[in-house]
Amino acid sequence: MAILQTSILYSLLLLQSAQNTVATRDDLRYVNPLIGSTNGGNVFAGASLPYGMAKPVADVGGQNTGGFSTDGSKVTGFSHMHDSGTGGNPSMGNFPLFPQYCEDNIVDNCKFPKSARAIHYKNDSVVAKPGYFALTLESGIKAEMTAERRTALYRFTFPRSRAADGSDLNPLILLDLTDLWDSRQNASISLDADSGRIKGNGTFLPSFGAGSYKSYFCADFVNAEVKDSGIWVNDRAGPVQDLFVTRGFNNFYLQGGGYMTFDRPHDGIVTVRVGVSYISTDQACKNAESEVPDSEDAFDDLRKNAENEWKQKLSPIKLTPGGVSDEMISSFWSGIYRTMLSPQDLTGENPLWKSDEPYFDSFYCLWDAFRAQHPFLTIIDPQAQSKMVRSLLDTFKHEGWLPDCRMSLCKGWTQGGSNADVVLADAYVKNLTGIDWELAYKAMVNDAENEPLEWSYEGRGGLQSWKRLNYVPYLDFDYIGFGTNSRSISRTLEYAYNDYGLAIVGKGLGKKDYTTYLSRSGNWQNLYKEDQKSLLENGTDTGFTGFFQPKYINGTWGYQDPIACSALASWCSLTSNPSETFESSIWEYIFFVPHDMAKLIEMVGGPQSFVSRLDYFHTSGLADMGNEPVFLTVYDYHYAGRPGLSASRAHTYIPSSFNATHNGLPGNDDSGAMGSFLAWSLMGLFPNPGQNVYLIIPPFFEAVAITHPETHKTATIRNVNFDKTYKNIFIQSAKLNGKPYTKSWIGHEFFTQGMTLELTLGDKESDWGTHKEDLPPSLSDSVAGYEGM
Ligand SMILES: *[C@@H]1O[C@H](CO)[C@@H](O)[C@H](O)[C@H]1NC(C)=O
Numbered sequence: 001m002a003i004l005q006t007s008i009l010y011s012l013l014l015l016q017s018a019q020n021t022v023a024t025r026d027d028l029r030y031v032n033p034l035i036g037s038t039n040g041g042n043v044f045a046g047a048s049l050p051y052g053m054a055k056p057v058a059d060v061g062g063q064n065t066g067g068f069s070t071d072g073s074k075v076t077g078f079s080h081m082h083d084s085g086t087g088g089n090p091s092m093g094n095f096p097l098f099p100q101y102c103e104d105n106i107v108d109n110c111k112f113p114k115s116a117r118a119i120h121y122k123n124d125s126v127v128a129k130p131g132y133f134a135l136t137l138e139s140g141i142k143a144e145m146t147a148e149r150r151t152a153l154y155r156f157t158f159p160r161s162r163a164a165d166g167s168d169l170n171p172l173i174l175l176d177l178t179d180l181w182d183s184r185q186n187a188s189i190s191l192d193a194d195s196g197r198i199k200g201n202g203t204f205l206p207s208f209g210a211g212s213y214k215s216y217f218c219a220d221f222v223n224a225e226v227k228d229s230g231i232w233v234n235d236r237a238g239p240v241q242d243l244f245v246t247r248g249f250n251n252f253y254l255q256g257g258g259y260m261t262f263d264r265p266h267d268g269i270v271t272v273r274v275g276v277s278y279i280s281t282d283q284a285c286k287n288a289e290s291e292v293p294d295s296e297d298a299f300d301d302l303r304k305n306a307e308n309e310w311k312q313k314l315s316p317i318k319l320t321p322g323g324v325s326d327e328m329i330s331s332f333w334s335g336i337y338r339t340m341l342s343p344q345d346l347t348g349e350n351p352l353w354k355s356d357e358p359y360f361d362s363f364y365c366l367w368d369a370f371r372a373q374h375p376f377l378t379i380i381d382p383q384a385q386s387k388m389v390r391s392l393l394d395t396f397k398h399e400g401w402l403p404d405c406r407m408s409l410c411k412g413w414t415q416g417g418s419n420a421d422v423v424l425a426d427a428y429v430k431n432l433t434g435i436d437w438e439l440a441y442k443a444m445v446n447d448a449e450n451e452p453l454e455w456s457y458e459g460r461g462g463l464q465s466w467k468r469l470n471y472v473p474y475l476d477f478d479y480i481g482f483g484t485n486s487r488s489i490s491r492t493l494e495y496a497y498n499d500y501g502l503a504i505v506g507k508g509l510g511k512k513d514y515t516t517y518l519s520r521s522g523n524w525q526n527l528y529k530e531d532q533k534s535l536l537e538n539g540t541d542t543g544f545t546g547f548f549q550p551k552y553i554n555g556t557w558g559y560q561d562p563i564a565c566s567a568l569a570s571w572c573s574l575t576s577n578p579s580e581t582f583e584s585s586i587w588e589y590i591f592f593v594p595h596d597m598a599k600l601i602e603m604v605g606g607p608q609s610f611v612s613r614l615d616y617f618h619t620s621g622l623a624d625m626g627n628e629p630v631f632l633t634v635y636d637y638h639y640a641g642r643p644g645l646s647a648s649r650a651h652t653y654i655p656s657s658f659n660a661t662h663n664g665l666p667g668n669d670d671s672g673a674m675g676s677f678l679a680w681s682l683m684g685l686f687p688n689p690g691q692n693v694y695l696i697i698p699p700f701f702e703a704v705a706i707t708h709p710e711t712h713k714t715a716t717i718r719n720v721n722f723d724k725t726y727k728n729i730f731i732q733s734a735k736l737n738g739k740p741y742t743k744s745w746i747g748h749e750f751f752t753q754g755m756t757l758e759l760t761l762g763d764k765e766s767d768w769g770t771h772k773e774d775l776p777p778s779l780s781d782s783v784a785g786y787e788g789m
Pocket residue numbers: 071072073123
């Protein structure tokens with residue numbers, strides 16, 4: 001009903017603005033879930049509702065972190081749950097189905113283990129749309145899928161095929177008690193041929209975390225007569241109706257599952273409805289029964305419903321493309337779409353504690369998502385973002401810690417600081433509603449004050465030294481808690497920024513101790529080594545002096561080459577070459593002082609020196625566009641009074657590194673983190689998370705309008721002199737609600753109050769946004785040596 005009314009209203013609006021607006025009615029058709037489906041993007045390309053738990057797609061044997069990839073590898077099955085864009089091991093993919101014919105209808109002639117059954121799909125048969133995924137296997141069997149919240153619905157179409165004796169072949173569909181990376185421990189399955197139902201469950205390992213999780217399914221085969229059912233183990237099968245498998249000696253992996261065969265229906269279609277659950281097999285069945293009725297039209301209805309839900313979620317945004325390419329439009333909508341695949345709404349599916357609060361999972365990881373994704377959800381879906389924050393707090397309440405990374409109900413590995421703190425601070429400064437702020441502050445203080453025994457997956461390490469020395473020391477002596485004792489520089493920088501978040505929330509709540517955190521938020525300065533130089537590998541001096549360096553407990557400097565952990569040197573992660581900076585170089589981390597860029601700029605020698613440093617960083621191969629720490633560096637020019645350079649920098653990466661091709665992402669999408677970077681950049685605003693600040697550049701379109709889902713006010717950012725060839729990318733002057741506006745940034749009120757920002761463009765940098773009073777705020781609000789442009 002509501003959807004119908006909106007679309008009528010919308011058609012009227014379209015009529016009114018038909019003059020200069022490309023029809024935005026069908027924005028959904030610009031969403032291409034295959035962007036980033038190869039080359040390490042690892043996106044989930046299948047069918048899902050917004051934040052849906054059920055995520056059916058074809059799983060391949062190649063780059064299968066998100067299930068499917070367009071890397072040309074073979075299909076091994078069709079499974080019901082996935083993550084999107086993550087690194088680490090492939091996530092979930094539990095209990096895949098696989099359709100086939102057995103030669104001469106002899107079951108043992110079918111192929112059961114993954115490697116035996118893997119088969120190519122027909123090139124060009126792949127269709128990926130919001131809420132729908134389909135392909136045709138080289139066997140001629142077509143697989144289509146769509147999803148409800150906790151139910152995957154498959155439609156397998158078997159072409160007619162005959163045995164040697166001329167009789168019809170009978171379709172067989174197997175179910176494998178496995179997941180994408182064969183992490184299964186124990187699993188059970190039971191079959192009931194009379195009702196056409198297979199139930200089961202298993203214990204699996206999270207793809208980037210500790211412990212294990214249990215997963216349950218309930219598969220109903222509808223509109224086909226079951227002929228035969230049984231189980232299979234390795235490559236043999238038989239008419240037994242129950243199976244329990246475990247890990248073999250030395251953790252050896254045993255393969256097994258169940259199958260059903262059918263009389264081929266006239267239309268060749270066998271529909272499989274798979275309910276999933278983390279609670280029990282019974283709940284998996286109930287989920288399927290309540291979400292997907294037994295009806296002829298179930299598949300089409302479900303697909304339509306999924307499309308409508310996505311339309312609804314994208315509806316706050318209206319685009320006036322201004323003649324730019326369809327690829328650019330597709331990049332925009334697809335990036336936005338991917339921000340709502342994860343975290344997943346598992347409310348009602350959390351076996352770990354009882355609560356009336358929402359439960360979201362696959363915060364994978366907050367280290368990626370705090371920077372742009374959660375701020376993005378805050379503008380287009382504040383209700384969902386508020387629920388996610390409540391879920392983080394409920395997790396703190398029941399597990400004792402805010403999550404830093406979380407997947408499949410397990411604690412994931414911490415990459416740097418306790419960045420849930422930033423997500424909470426961001427929600428606080430943007431006035432998200434429905435959040436218990438006293439609880440939030442308690443959770444944040446817990447991160448800052450109490451060191452857990454295992455800080456590899458919660459809280460922070462080295463807190464004794466952090467509090468005593470005001471930095472995380474190189475080779476810390478820490479017997480309170482344990483984690484990978486590396487990353488002393490990047491952890492110092494992140495802890496400092498996390499503490500800034502505490503200070504903001506604490507101050508707002510009237511807490512006296514906020515000054516402690518304000519003071520600790522300056523700790524990054526203690527690792528700045530004024531006389532540190534940086535040479536390239538061939539000995540050439542980069543010409544810049546002053547970098548962060550590791551420091552021992554005794555106050556003596558240690559050493560890490562500033563270019564180490566960049567593309568010019570070597571890769572550093574938690575397990576590969578652990579270093580004092582995480583997944584990025586000192587060259588990149590030098591820019592990570594989001595709350596006090598003014599002080600940083602002063603320390604590195606003033607705005608001009610800072611700008612040449614940023615330019616060198618972005619043009620020398622030191623910047624790693626494929627990973628999240630780089631995001632804000634694209635826009636850091638704003639803090640040096642050169643907002644025009646942020647705009648031209650963004651254009652050097654879009655579309656060359658972010659585009660609408662299958663390999664159009666420079667790195668893992670990380671649950672939509674890259675998608676949100678792209679969406680913000682194209683929209684012409686970039687958040688500095690945890691602060692009420694959006695940095696302004698011209699949108700890549702003529703105009704973008706965002707209607708706030710709660711206040712229903714529409715914020716518009718519009719280019720005057722828009723040039724679709726992107727020669728005019730420099731703001732000459734701006735007007736906010738019709739009045740001259742010279743600041744290079746704007747606050748969240750822009751969205752909640754629905755303001756109109758009009759940017760007049762030209763082809764050269766101007767003095768707009770360059771004066772001291774126009775700079776975005778910094779903790780130290782003066783920049784020594786700053787003289788305007
Ligand atoms: C289909 O595409 C894959 C991967 O690009 C390629 O290896 C294969 O040869 C193609 N098959 C045909 C029949 O063109």
